[in-house]
Amino acid sequence: MSHHSRRDFLGHAGLGLGAATLGGLGLRLDAASAAELDDPQAPRAPHFPAKARSVIWLHMAGAPSSLDLFDYKPELVRLAGKPLPDSFAKNLKTATDGGVGNLLATRRTWKQYGETGAWVSDFLPNLAQQVDDIAFLKGCKTEGATHIISSLKLHTAGLVPGRPALGSWVQYALGSANPDLPAFVVLPTGVGAAGGGRGAVIWNSGFLPAAYQGTAFRKGDSPILHLARPEGVIETEQRNTLDLIAALNEHGAIGRTGDTELAARSKSYELAYRMQKSAPEAVDLSKETAATRELYGIGAKETDEFGTALLRARRLVERNVRFIHVISGAPDNSVDSWDAHNNLEKNHGVMSRTVDKPIAGLLADLKSRGLLDSTLVVWTSEFGRTPYGQSGNGRDHNPWGYTSWLAGGGIKPGTYGSTDAIGLRAETGIVDTYDLQATILHQLGLDNRKVTFQYQGRQERPTTVFGDVIKEIVA
Amino acid sequence: MKLTYQTLIATVVQFALAAGALCAAEAIDVDGDLMRGIDDTAKSLDSDVAQKDAKAAAADARSLVETFARIESHYGQKPETADAVGFAHHTQELAAQALKAVEANDFDAAGDSVARLTRSCKSCHEVYKKD
Numbered sequence: 001m002s003h004h005s006r007r008d009f010l011g012h013a014g015l016g017l018g019a020a021t022l023g024g025l026g027l028r029l030d031a032a033s034a035a036e037l038d039d040p041q042a043p044r045a046p047h048f049p050a051k052a053r054s055v056i057w058l059h060m061a062g063a064p065s066s067l068d069l070f071d072y073k074p075e076l077v078r079l080a081g082k083p084l085p086d087s088f089a090k091n092l093k094t095a096t097d098g099g100v101g102n103l104l105a106t107r108r109t110w111k112q113y114g115e116t117g118a119w120v121s122d123f124l125p126n127l128a129q130q131v132d133d134i135a136f137l138k139g140c141k142t143e144g145a146t147h148i149i150s151s152l153k154l155h156t157a158g159l160v161p162g163r164p165a166l167g168s169w170v171q172y173a174l175g176s177a178n179p180d181l182p183a184f185v186v187l188p189t190g191v192g193a194a195g196g197g198r199g200a201v202i203w204n205s206g207f208l209p210a211a212y213q214g215t216a217f218r219k220g221d222s223p224i225l226h227l228a229r230p231e232g233v234i235e236t237e238q239r240n241t242l243d244l245i246a247a248l249n250e251h252g253a254i255g256r257t258g259d260t261e262l263a264a265r266s267k268s269y270e271l272a273y274r275m276q277k278s279a280p281e282a283v284d285l286s287k288e289t290a291a292t293r294e295l296y297g298i299g300a301k302e303t304d305e306f307g308t309a310l311l312r313a314r315r316l317v318e319r320n321v322r323f324i325h326v327i328s329g330a331p332d333n334s335v336d337s338w339d340a341h342n343n344l345e346k347n348h349g350v351m352s353r354t355v356d357k358p359i360a361g362l363l364a365d366l367k368s369r370g371l372l373d374s375t376l377v378v379w380t381s382e383f384g385r386t387p388y389g390q391s392g393n394g395r396d397h398n399p400w401g402y403t404s405w406l407a408g409g410g411i412k413p414g415t416y417g418s419t420d421a422i423g424l425r426a427e428t429g430i431v432d433t434y435d436l437q438a439t440i441l442h443q444l445g446l447d448n449r450k451v452t453f454q455y456q457g458r459q460e461r462p463t464t465v466f467g468d469v470i471k472e473i474v475a
Numbered sequence: 476m477k478l479t480y481q482t483l484i485a486t487v488v489q490f491a492l493a494a495g496a497l498c499a500a501e502a503i504d505v506d507g508d509l510m511r512g513i514d515d516t517a518k519s520l521d522s523d524v525a526q527k528d529a530k531a532a533a534a535d536a537r538s539l540v541e542t543f544a545r546i547e548s549h550y551g552q553k554p555e556t557a558d559a560v561g562f563a564h565h566t567q568e569l570a571a572q573a574l575k576a577v578e579a580n581d582f583d584a585a586g587d588s589v590a591r592l593t594r595s596c597k598s599c600h601e602v603y604k605k606d
Contacts, residue, residue: 449586464518466594
């Protein structure tokens with residue numbers, strides 16, 4: 001047995017043993033058992049058979065307008081230019097500076113698509129061809145009126161920093177299905193960080209151990225900062241150094257069987273070493289065909305970066321990464337993000353062109369490879385935008401009613417829920433962010449009420465005390 | 476004289492009991508502070524149930540029963556708040572169910588009651604919490 005193959009064998013055998021042991025624990029991980037996990041990457045059994053193996057979470061940072069993409073409202077067109085009627089405005093507390101302008105009609109052309117007859121505007125001509133694989137949640141609502149607060153709630157179920165991201169909970173509950181890659185990868189895109197609510201605070205592990213935080217991949221051939229072997233150090237030197245460190249740590253561990261931090265650190269060195277090969281390979285698109293690259297819009301100015309991120313996401317799914325968090329950003333300095341307080345037509349024109357073809361390509365590609373059944377794709381944002389105008393040609397933040405959607409991963413296509421006649425408030429099939437999170441966990445085989453971690457004397461859950469699975473969209 | 480003294484004591488005791496009863500039914504401010512307190516107690520109850528801490532869970536559940544009784548009373552004295560009375564009454568019942576389950580050491584049932592209780596909170600907020 002070669003040096004490498006023996007090491008690989010031991011690594012994989014260790015993971016298998018961890019899985020068997022934890023499967024026996026029935027996933028009731030509390031602080032004590034979590035602290036005993038000497039390998040946070042070890043795979044763990046779900047509560048019940050999962051329908052999805054991986055999640056691709058598409059975060060449209062900045063808040064796109066459902067009223068100009070998916071939620072067609074003829075009544076808003078009819079009332080355009082008039083003040084917001086009292087019948088819709090009752091108890092409405094607007095919190096941003098823009099005030100409440102007159103109602104603003106969409107300027108888009110709308111059509112129904114597919115067998116499901118879903119409405120999609122001409123901002124998204126490519127995605128419109130995929131609607132028969134999509135479950136639209138048109139009665140979404142949340143809390144807060146600022147990007148950062150609502151983004152924290154969307155990603156961590158908390159209104160202030162400190163709680164773990166959903167991807168961290170998934171990694172904590174299920175471990176990693178690939179010992180050579182992190183189970184929670186983040187793919188930020190775009191220039192700058194405008195739009196708010198898109199920094200590391202939405203993918204960190206909060207009160208969970210740091211090993212569960214999202215790993216942000218950079219653009220380019222070397223996706224993880226400081227991962228590459230330093231210049232001037234050859235592989236043998238690095239291997240010898242790691243072997244010496246491992247031997248010293250093993251010696252130091254004698255008589256300290258409870259020192260999980262030392263064990264975790266030793267494992268992290270080995271994971272980083274393995275990732276020096278696995279991570280660049282996972283994001284290397286050179287072996288992808290020209291047709292595949294074109295499908296994602298790679299090579300075209302507006303879609304190149306986002307398309308590259310989504311093709312990377314598909315490759316990570318193929319390598320069993322559990323949770324891939326993609327964050328949309330502006331392709332250039334012509335707009336900031338989806339945050340269209342003014343000139344919505346220009347803003348959403350740029351942002352839609354950035355994401356439309358890549359997302360449609362992702363769905364089609366996953367489907368053609370037989371991966372969509374086991375991959376849950378989620379399209380969402382911190383909130384939507386108001387039917388009343390702002391700055392004459394923009395829209396303000398709307399946490400009261402907006403659209404998210406899911407595709408694949410055991411989700412039943414169609415339209416669930418609705419907003420009122422002008423798209424201001426969720427009216428039927430109301431889905432809070434906690435419910436969206438609970439549904440995602442459910443598709444991964446997890447009961448949101450049974451994933452717990454003890455912190456400051458309390459049993460904390462991914463969705464706090466809330467969260468109901470949206471049974472109507474589960475196939 | 477002795478009789479008079481006993482009567483006086485009895486009167487004082489009766490007065491004290493009446494005052495206590497009045498305090499119990501005393502109007503409360505149904506405001507953000509009260510709701511944050513309920514939110515914290517519900518989270519604590521949820522955690523206690525998960526940890527099967529019967530004593531702490533019972534204390535939290537009892538506190539919620541009492542608080543929702545007062546909220547029901549509060550809305551009962553206001554016009555056109557029948558649905559609020561209903562929400563408060565229903566939530567009080569769910570807290571009482573959680574308490575009963577905890578006292579029977581049935582933590583699965585208690586957990587279900589707590590989940591229904593938090594849903595009831597959200598249902599009420601759909602109507603009464605200003606956006």
